[in-house]
Amino acid sequence: MELIRAKDYADMSRKAANIIFAQVVLNPKSVLGLATGDTPLGTYAQLIEKQKAGDCSFAQCSSYNLDEYVGLSADHPQSYHYFMRTNFFDAVDIDAANTHVPDGAAADVEAACTEYDRMVAAAGYPDLQLLGIGRNGHIGFNEPGDTFPRGTHVVDLTESTIEANSRLFDSIDEVPRQAISMGIQTIMSAHRILILASGEQKAQAVHDMVLGPITPQVPASILQLHPACTVIADEAALALC
Ligand code: F6R
Numbered sequence: 001m002e003l004i005r006a007k008d009y010a011d012m013s014r015k016a017a018n019i020i021f022a023q024v025v026l027n028p029k030s031v032l033g034l035a036t037g038d039t040p041l042g043t044y045a046q047l048i049e050k051q052k053a054g055d056c057s058f059a060q061c062s063s064y065n066l067d068e069y070v071g072l073s074a075d076h077p078q079s080y081h082y083f084m085r086t087n088f089f090d091a092v093d094i095d096a097a098n099t100h101v102p103d104g105a106a107a108d109v110e111a112a113c114t115e116y117d118r119m120v121a122a123a124g125y126p127d128l129q130l131l132g133i134g135r136n137g138h139i140g141f142n143e144p145g146d147t148f149p150r151g152t153h154v155v156d157l158t159e160s161t162i163e164a165n166s167r168l169f170d171s172i173d174e175v176p177r178q179a180i181s182m183g184i185q186t187i188m189s190a191h192r193i194l195i196l197a198s199g200e201q202k203a204q205a206v207h208d209m210v211l212g213p214i215t216p217q218v219p220a221s222i223l224q225l226h227p228a229c230t231v232i233a234d235e236a237a238l239a240l241c
Contacts, residue, residue, distance in 0.1 A: 001210060001224055003241075006234045009198045013042025015232050016130070016196050020047060023128045023192075024056045032063045033129030033187070034088070035140075036080045039196045040130055044088040051092045058094035064120050066131070066140040066187070068104035070154060070178035078168055079104065102152065102180035113152040113180055120152075120186055129190030133197050136160050137205045137218035141181035144217045148184040155179050184222055193229040195220065197237040206233050207240035 006012035020043065024030050034040075050056050065080060074081035081101045089099050100119060106112035120126075131139050138144065141155045149155075157165075157177055166172040187193070197206045209220035210231060216222075223229045233241075 002230045003210065004230060004232045005238060006232055008234050009042055012196055012198050012232050012234045013046055016043040016194060017046030017050065019194055020128060021050050021056050024058060024061060027127060028057065028060045030061050030127045031123050032061055033126030033190050034063050034065050034084065035130050035132050036083045037132045039132035039198060041087060048091045058092045061094055062098040062123060063094065063100060064123065064126060065101040067179050067181040068102040069176040070104045070109055070180060071176050073105040104180055109154050109180060113154060116152045117186060126190040127192065129187060129193045131193060131195040133195060133202060133205050133209060133220050134161060135164060135201055135205055137208055137220045139220045140187060141179040142184055142219040144219060146216060148216045148219065148222055150185040151183045152180060152186055153183055155181050184219060188222065188226055191228065193223060193226050195223060195229065195231050197233040200236040200239055202237040203239040206237045210241055
């Protein structure tokens with residue numbers, strides 16, 4: 001694992017955007033694995049600026065997102081589809097037909113999971129997978145548990161994740177209780193991984209990911225085994241390292 005120390009959120013976002021920018025310039029047909037959440041917002045904003053300035057293009061890229069809530073349609077304002085459209089896809093030149101987010105509204109979510117894994121594998125897995133980390137060490141919606149989930153699967157969200165995500169809904173009762181998430185094996189199949197963390201509330205998770213034992217109780221700890229994983233964390237998130 002390579003660790004890049006950033007001063008603060010803005011510095012973390014600039015550093016992450018520079019790496020994704022270089023990836024896309026060097027390989028305009030990059031397959032990008034993307035994440036939602038607060039953490040990558042600054043990175044997406046930086047990439048939008050770079051594309052608008054004509055410094056890079058996503059026109060030939062394809063993307064695969066990590067996860068989506070079960071039961072929310074693509075146009076639901078709290079869906080991850082909607083998040084990606086409004087915070088990145090609609091603002092850059094990526095072809096919407098080449099962007100993929102798991103289908104949380106599918107009639108058969110298990111079949112949707114299998115199909116998603118097939119598509120990601122057929123694309124050759126992401127050249128670069130962007131990740132955030134949950135306060136409990138989750139990546140995607142792979143929550144602490146007894147085993148590392150393998151492929152894309154349906155997850156029962158933990159109370160801590162439901163509570164953390166409730167800030168985006170009118171009330172905690174509206175937060176879906178299930179999600180579709182890429183599994184750990186799918187995530188680990190990416191050729192390169194970039195995981196971002198900002199803020200003191202992530203400090204324990206970052207410590208456990210980087211310095212703790214590899215255990216499904218801290219799903220991000222598996223990233224220690226990835227041959228090309230870069231962590232970019234700011235001073236607050238590195239407080240315990
Ligand atoms: C989002 C995702 C989650 C988040 C994590 C951190 O697609 O997969 O694992 O990366 O919950 O969320 P934020 O960035 O909001 O702190």
